[in-house]
Amino acid sequence: EAGVAQSPRYKIIEKRQSVAFWCNPISGHATLYWYQQILGQGPKLLIQFQNNGVVDDSQLPKDRFSAERLKGVDSTLKIQPAKLEDSAVYLCASSLEQLTDTQYFGPGTRLTVL
């Protein structure tokens, strides 16, 4: 079974530029999560989707971050404009359904904002 795929693996941008990350969850997984992991900390939820609907985006900085999952499969996370403090690893995870505990994580995208 293929795992959660993410791209790119690494990205370096200047502050105030925009960037987008892509995630392809495990086939058949209805629930998709985006987490932000700042160096030295545990991952923190940004947004959770159930199929193509948003379940929880309470911690998403909506003035600069946006995410979509139009067909209930792939998802993109965008930052516009980026700030220095957005430097982090962005992790995508998926689970079979919302009330299933086990989440499967992708390798992450490491973003550096200069």
Next chain:
Amino acid sequence: GDSVTQMEGPVTLSEEAFLTINCTYTATGYPSLFWYVQYPGEGLQLLLKATKADDKGSNKGFEATYRKETTSFHLEKGSVQVSDSAVYFCALSDSNQAGTALIFGKGTTLSVSS
């Protein structure tokens, strides 16, 4: 809100030593508890989980028991190997919340030498 506190690292051990990584939690509901591991250069992987009080999760020689009375989920292994060197994250998922995202501790780095 819900939170997870785990012991600060790094933890440095010799091969075959006994390992304990402490984890305590605060939750309003009845959370499921998890240990995830991140090996160098790899993504987060589920190590073990427990879904109710007194449950014991186990995998690859690691164990953790869900202790509701002490709100703890300490990770233990009787004899560590060099290959266990990684970052370990304690996490909870509270089904009473609107979403089911994981709330992580800050992580504990384990380094095992031969």
